[in-house]
Amino acid sequence: MTLYSEAKKIVIVILGAVFGAISLNYFLIPANVYASGFTGIAQLLASILQTTAIPASTGILLFILNIPVAILGWLKVGKSFTVYSFFSVAATTFFLELIPIRTISEDILLNAVFGGVLAAVGIGFTLKWGASTGGMDIVAMVLSRMKDKPIGLYFFTLNSIIILTAGLLYGWEKALYTLVTLYVTSRVIDVIHTRHEKLTAMIITKKGAQLQKSIHQKMVRGITKIPAKGGFTNEEKELLIIVVTRYELYDLEHIIKEVDPHAFTNIVNTTGIFGFFRTEGK
Template sequence: MIWQESKKIVIVIAGALLNALAMNLFLIPANVYSSGFTGIAQLLSKVLSDYTPIQLSMGILLLLLNIPVAILGWRKVGKSFTVYSFLSVLMSSFFLTIIPIKQVSQDILLNAVFGGVILAVGVGITLKWGASTGGVDIIAMVLSRMKDKPVGPYMFILNGIIIVTAGFLFGWEKALYTLVTLYTSTRVIDAIHTRHAKLTAMIITKKAEELKKAIHGSLVRGITMIPAKGAFSNETRDLLMIVITRYELYDLERIIKEVDPNAFTNIIQTTGVYGFFRRE
């Protein structure tokens, strides 16, 4: 467990470093904006420096924006996910402060594409290891745990505000290149992590009771248990079916490896869920 947690911390720090490199070397020098809370912090920092005497770095603003979200996540989502997510935010703020802003390329399209790709790699590996980069990801978890509301419309509104504001203040060409960054980063994150908001896990195991207790101890999800029998071995097993969000995939994989490493697990896309999607 210590080795596993140590690897997770290293991955979170590496993801934060990639995020900061993408911002300070590509997106910020080109005035191309990121998505979510990172984009809001970037936009606020630019507006404050251009239109007011107040000078606040993007790293500090990103940290301040994520403090109330971290408190919400601590209360509604869980301590482990929130701690690692806030660690990601803290390290991103640190790297954004110490890495100098330097323009690598004069081509705004190259900045938009490479910035989006590097940013997405940082976000993708962080999500894959069961943490997040804070902000909207924690809000998505809270909404999913409370009422299973999709976060897509909120992301669309938030990113729409960033793009429109950037267009009005700094020209619509910058806003269009921001769209390029958003599209690039979304595609790369989907490739690294998973593009499906909800997933169905079908677990065939001999340790159904132990696995059920372990899953219920970590995830707020219901489980359907179905008797199963091996066609070749004729051995009796149990099939556990559980629907999760993509943010819970890492925790589920970890639980299965700890309780029954020999379990056969199939993760499939879930296009829709009807009825209750949480365990009271």
């Protein structure tokens, strides 16, 4: 990856952190509506600790919660991905502390919707550029590989705990608005990136051998090669079919652009796989 690409990725991660911090400090925290994953847990803990002798902000708690997750990700998921993800968490913590908490609207529904949209924009673009916002993304990836169950199951379980806790502590109306935020966040992320765990890439290229070599240098993924011919030109080409996780999509896109920028690639959601799919960390 070039220095320009690295710099651009860092800028995207920082912007994602800004969106996440604005979502929390301007919309979700003032309305007592909760985000998904570890961010929601940090919000809940901050709310509970406010009534004790040791209050702590959402940003600081989010950072502390992600330290053991970063160690787990480093060992099980991949070093580059984990470094960028932890940088995203650190940047979010910084902006949460920098940006003051203020009420933009008294309407709880507006806070839930706009908070969810802004959070999703930050998460979606961070994912699109090969990082994550840490927390549950990394934990769910590791658990999914160990148990061979969909990542969505773990997101659903954790978010259900957040919703139930919010309902018990602050009333079921807050829990319902939290559910609205989670739904909006999920839908917007689907538009910007994807929440599907696995994707299938179908690549039509004249440089099948070079592309296969470059992909195998960076990923441990099987590739199916099928002879193909252009419908208009009758040129001989190859169709490469590869199944990747959503976290590998960024790397795959850049490999294709470097080796054959004229390749035609179709990315489709993969709802299930039968047969061998490498799941252990790189």
